[in-house]
Amino acid sequence: MRFKAFLKKYKDYLIGVFTGITFCVAVYVILLMFGIFPFEGKVVGGIHNKTRIISDCIEKYYQGEYDEQKLIDGAASGMVDALGDKYSCYYSKSEYKDKKDQINGQYVGIGVTMQQKDNERIKVVSVNENGPAAKAGMQVGDVILKLDGVDYTSKKIKDLTDVIKNDKNKNKTFVITVERTGEDGKAQNIDIKVVTDTVKVVSVASEMIDGYGYIRIATFDNETDDQFKKKVDDLEKQGAKGLLIDLRDNGGGIVDSAINMLNRLLPKGKLITEKSKRGEDVEYTSDDEQKYDKPIVVLVNGNSASASEIFAGSLRDRAGVKLVGTKTYGKGVVQSVISLEDSCGGGLKLTTSEYFLPNGETIHKKGLTPDIVEEYKKQSEGAYSKDQDSVLQKGLEVLKAQ
Template identity: 30%
Template sequence: MRKRVFWPVLALVLPLVLTLIWWVPPAAALTENQQLFSQAWRIVNRAYLDDTFNHQNWWLVRERLLKEPLGTREETYEAIEGMLASLDDPFTRLLKPDQYRSLQVNTAGELTGIGLQIALDSESGTIQAIAPIEGSPAFDAGLQPGDLIWEIDGVSTVGLTLDEAAARMRGPVGTVVVLTVQRVNSEIREKIEMVRSRIALNPVVASLKTSTTGVPVGYIRLGQFNGNATAEVAAAINKLEEQGAQAYILDLRNNPGGLLQAGIEIARLWLDSGTIVYTVNRQGTLGSFEATGEALTDDPLVVLIDRGTASASEILAGALQDNQRAVLVGERSFGKGLIQSLFDLADGSGLAVTVAKYETPNHRDINKLGITPDRVVSRGDLMPTQIASGSDPQYQAAIDFLATEAVLAHAS
């Protein structure tokens, strides 16, 4: 009786297995474009954070799209983009060769365009400003975190990918781009004209300030976590120490992040010991990065954050807050707790793939939630020229706090 049940079931399963195997074309039979598509599929299959692939059969996605002609490279790119779109993750995306080169140049410390970091706004389907880079055309035009960009040179941004929108905002130095912008808490859309320029991504501005009680305060504003950031922050701390700083303000407002490793290394400049960040992969495996040595200073520290503080900035702020190394002042941060890695494709293009999420040392998952400061202070309508002045309420709150803390620290 048992055999009569077993063999019919086996007979049904075996043809199905043989059918699936039959549909796998040998590598030698694939065209160059099919091989490129398969390479992209394999990278996502191996590395993507969500092993359900947005609750779909990832193998069948590959099989269906490999049946498409893929006669040209552009058709292949469209197939890869369609495959990635099914994940419903705007951070996992194809970077065509020119986009990939541009991203690599950006993280190295150079940029041409208007200097605006952007994200996709899930509610409107359009592009949202995260933060303008200081000194850029976007910064000078007064763009703020949360502003919605509805059009770029008259072209609707609804449905554009981040890289497509960024490509439209980039361009030769001296050329004009017009953005249709809806400000935060406003229903009005206005057109803003900007002239593209070459933007030097010198991420650090530092100076010695004086508190109301005469305490010398080292002020460091960090605009982006690029390849230069760690060395420049270290140099700024050392110089301010030589000038007699007794307390510090680290300004991460409007800092959209950048290189994860830079965020970790800068945390080590402030921490003697302790966990900086945990990473969690799709198997749920925890990895961690730790402080590895003596900090450059143990003086009291305030970190300024706002809704433009994102990604690597949030890693740094969370590490300093959870290790009780700093007091956070300002507004709730952006809330990007996902980590992407870049992968090369055979034709010079690349993939940005979400490979992990991070948690703060106290195991807080801040994705879409952000980090809440210890002292909530509204930024208000702050002009660029008013940053780190008496007209800057968040900076002034930090100065007032440190005026007392620095005196107590040095007295003890």
């Protein structure tokens, strides 16, 4: 009885409320039909509207075939590219898988590290020992021209890795045309047949030279810190009187790996500080569990970047380690890889923070200037020899003088 009385008393009010809600829903639906998104914000609403119109135009007027998924990935990639940050990018599903494989230290490919600065050509900066490319005769310094006859001189690295670092192409033979500069300074084109395979990244190599330990670090992945610590321990057992650490052409990688390696060498204290736009500063420190008490010298060049600069700069600031070579690249910002697998697929790499060395210095767009500047001099004859590597020899000289 009370409910009926309530309905009778407020009948007109309830009808008005219901009518108002129905009207609002109807208006919202109509706005969506016309590509207007009142509650999504300008960016999201604008994207929905523009992509819908462009998609309609392509469907109605484009004369030719197209891949819908590539259009979607292209739109996402274009949005991130519009940030104007060369370190941020969008990964398609296959690219994101490749990135995870790379970080984990294992992937399907040919076993090389390639580099492309700005719009330059793709260059081989390291070749994994015993990898497919090494077995086929590919060398550091080779410039990639073609893959199976397709020109790659004006394409991006990811266009190349989409093909050769692909699980579907495991055990496939590719003909890679490279440009190689000979000892006489003349360039020649060479066709190299390479069979792809599962490549386990060996990012750290070592040997004894004149009683000192030489360690070459090609990149910083999830396996690098463990490999590095084992090499340091092994060299100490061999009686190494110091360490010569080579970071030339090392473009960086996982910051945490570099931090763990610094923790093996340095006593307790401050390492780097990351500052983000959200104000969540993170300070990394080393502990007292392990440290290296013998002299260290680090070799660097213009391709030593990011985690390499963190590693070299922290050793310089904290332990007075001498840097030998040429000015480093100057990448003082950190990228985070964000998975989109549970939402729209793929992933993002976004610049999320800037790092500062132990002395408070930022090296972004400045680089590290070595204590001893030494330009690499072209080998006079024959294959590469450490005896003719002027930078390495200068590093040994500085190390022996300590």
